Amino acid sequence: MKPLQNLVEKVKPHFEKGGRFEKFYRSFEAFETFLFVPGNVTTRGSHIRDAMDMKRTMVHVIIALVPVLLFGMWNVGYQHFKAIGVEAEFIDQFVYGLIKVLPIVIVSYAAGLAIEFIFASIRDHEVNEGFLVSGMLIPLIIPASTPLWMVAVATIFAVIIGKEVFGGTGMNILNPALLARAFLFFAYPSYLSGEVWIAGTAEQLDGVSGATPLAVLAIGEGDMPSAMEMFLGTIPGSIGETSTVAILLGAIVLVVTGVGSLRIMLSVVAGGLLMGGILNLVAVNEFMEIPPYYHLIMGGFAFGTVYMATDPVSASQTGVGKYIYGLLIGVLTVLIRVVNPAYPEGMMLAILFMNVFAPLIDHYVVQSHIKKRMQRMEKIPAKA
Amino acid sequence: MEELLNIFVKSIFIDNMIFAYFLGMCSYLAVSRTVNTSVGLGFAVIFVLGFTVPINFLLENYILGRGALSWLGPQFAAVDLSFLTFIMFIAIIAAMVQLVEMIIEKLSPTLYSSLGIFLPLIAVNCAILGGSLFMQERNYANISEAISFGLGSGVGWFLAIVGIAAIREKIRYSNVPAPLRGLGITFIITGLMGIAFMSFMGIEL
Numbered sequence: 001m002k003p004l005q006n007l008v009e010k011v012k013p014h015f016e017k018g019g020r021f022e023k024f025y026r027s028f029e030a031f032e033t034f035l036f037v038p039g040n041v042t043t044r045g046s047h048i049r050d051a052m053d054m055k056r057t058m059v060h061v062i063i064a065l066v067p068v069l070l071f072g073m074w075n076v077g078y079q080h081f082k083a084i085g086v087e088a089e090f091i092d093q094f095v096y097g098l099i100k101v102l103p104i105v106i107v108s109y110a111a112g113l114a115i116e117f118i119f120a121s122i123r124d125h126e127v128n129e130g131f132l133v134s135g136m137l138i139p140l141i142i143p144a145s146t147p148l149w150m151v152a153v154a155t156i157f158a159v160i161i162g163k164e165v166f167g168g169t170g171m172n173i174l175n176p177a178l179l180a181r182a183f184l185f186f187a188y189p190s191y192l193s194g195e196v197w198i199a200g201t202a203e204q205l206d207g208v209s210g211a212t213p214l215a216v217l218a219i220g221e222g223d224m225p226s227a228m229e230m231f232l233g234t235i236p237g238s239i240g241e242t243s244t245v246a247i248l249l250g251a252i253v254l255v256v257t258g259v260g261s262l263r264i265m266l267s268v269v270a271g272g273l274l275m276g277g278i279l280n281l282v283a284v285n286e287f288m289e290i291p292p293y294y295h296l297i298m299g300g301f302a303f304g305t306v307y308m309a310t311d312p313v314s315a316s317q318t319g320v321g322k323y324i325y326g327l328l329i330g331v332l333t334v335l336i337r338v339v340n341p342a343y344p345e346g347m348m349l350a351i352l353f354m355n356v357f358a359p360l361i362d363h364y365v366v367q368s369h370i371k372k373r374m375q376r377m378e379k380i381p382a383k384a
Numbered sequence: 385m386e387e388l389l390n391i392f393v394k395s396i397f398i399d400n401m402i403f404a405y406f407l408g409m410c411s412y413l414a415v416s417r418t419v420n421t422s423v424g425l426g427f428a429v430i431f432v433l434g435f436t437v438p439i440n441f442l443l444e445n446y447i448l449g450r451g452a453l454s455w456l457g458p459q460f461a462a463v464d465l466s467f468l469t470f471i472m473f474i475a476i477i478a479a480m481v482q483l484v485e486m487i488i489e490k491l492s493p494t495l496y497s498s499l500g501i502f503l504p505l506i507a508v509n510c511a512i513l514g515g516s517l518f519m520q521e522r523n524y525a526n527i528s529e530a531i532s533f534g535l536g537s538g539v540g541w542f543l544a545i546v547g548i549a550a551i552r553e554k555i556r557y558s559n560v561p562a563p564l565r566g567l568g569i570t571f572i573i574t575g576l577m578g579i580a581f582m583s584f585m586g587i588e589l
Binding site: 123125161162164165166167168171173174179182183186332336339340341342343346349350352353355356357359360362363 | 419546547550551553554555558559560561564569572573575576577579580581582583584585586587588
């Protein structure tokens with residue numbers, strides 16, 4: 001480590017004020033803090049020092065995403081070999097998935113971080129770790145067949161319009177990863193209809209595609225996988241969303257480390273079950289008759305609940321607000337899935353919708369607290 | 385009854401005045417700085433829409449439309465006053481807005497002063513005239529459907545302005561790039577909210 005440290009110390013003057021590469025100071029700083037803890041001390045204001053800083057929070061989310069990513073890679077390979085009807089070893093399946101998924105992850109990181117560094121240099125703010133999570137979430141919520149340039153375009157859109165124009169990490173109103181997904185969904189609907197999932201090139205797999213369970217239900221034809229298959233995740237779908245088991249592992253990591261809000265997760269699940277149950281009572285078509293718990297293991301419900309709805313920035317901030325926010329996400333997701341024929345999957349849009357209204361929920365929760373406390377104040381007799 | 389509910393829900397979420405038609409943007413952008421004033425303006429719009437749409441519905445069906453005057457006698461069946469539609473609709477709207485203005489001034493002078501010029505300007509708010517013209521275009525069958533449509537459109541507009549006001553309160557201390565501060569970022573937020581509202585597009589009711 002010593003030679004590396006010496007190198008950093010040696011080039012540092014060039015990046016500081018008055019140096020040759022003054023403009024690139026923020027990029028240099030990002031790498032420096034990535035390698036070492038800098039010796040800067042705060043100069044004004046009081047700070048709370050906590051081991052759980054932003055870097056560590058973000059790294060915890062990345063750790064929680066690892067099972068989903070690994071399973072997603074394997075599943076891409078598994079679905080591919082299943083679709084072309086070839087028996088394959090576990091390792092072959094995994095390697096095939098790796099080759100498919102890794103470029104998407106790299107492109108998403110490269111595009112997003114490039115924008116992040118450019119903005120940090122121009123606007124002179126620190127490069128934040130927030131994108132490390134968004135850059136990992138984006139590949140996981142799109143189908144493996146998405147062209148790489150689309151991934152790049154969507155990532156750039158989400159980082160600039162979703163985050164940087166609001167002032168960077170922690171200021172955004174919508175979840176950037178979901179915004180990227182929504183951008184792809186509305187800009188290139190034919191590639192990303194959320195219905196059909198194809199691995200491999202078109203020549204390899206002419207006409208062979210797997211419909212996701214939600215698409216099967218929406219169109220009303222095709223084979224419905226069993227609940228166990230959907231729970232384990234050996235079904236077609238976006239890279240990270242299929243396996244409820246892997247997502248549950250991630251959820252445990254998030255809840256134990258205190259990064260993800262258990263209130264939101266539980267209330268989303270409750271909302272989904274509630275609406276599923278209500279629709280069961282109405283039951284005018286086949287889609288409404290499926291058992292409520294099916295909604296939890298199908299499509300992106302579990303993934304959205306654990307990794308998207310709990311985004312600490314765009315979610316509701318108050319305790320009571322989190323319950324309301326989560327419950328409405330669950331209800332809306334199932335409602336959009338079942339009632340809206342245009343979209344077989346409702347998770348993405350439900351979370352975006354509630355992101356928009358989260359500040360309003362918070363506003364009224366805070367107002368009601370203020371009112372309650374004022375009343376309590378009035379009851380206390382004035383001291384003589 | 386079910387039809388009324390459908391029209392109501394549809395005009396709130398699917399045919400939202402702001403996010404589906406981008407109507408009434410001027411006061412939506414200008415008065416959405418704080419939640420409290422936007423709630424006030426939102427209620428004013430609900431009230432005005434809820435009254436003008438049904439009144440204009442009656443006007444359209446019993447006075448202005450082709451053959452609408454036939455209830456006076458068979459000799460009036462050929463009269464077509466539809467060239468007066470716009471001016472009559474606007475007259476009704478202006479009268480309603482005057483009424484709302486008087487009520488608000490009486491009930492809440494603080495709200496009245498914080499709404500300022502935008503309260504009388506509801507009279508030329510495109511969402512209000514838009515509501516009456518959509519009512520005409522969509523041929524609602526009876527007055528209760530018109531009421532349900534008017535109230536629904538108002539509630540949709542209310543939701544939109546209160547939602548964006550809460551967001552604008554939240555980002556007040558955000559480090560938004562200087563050229564985008566104020567209206568610029570509000571336009572971007574409106575676009576992003578539009579994406580979120582697209583979740584309801586395509587629902588058939």
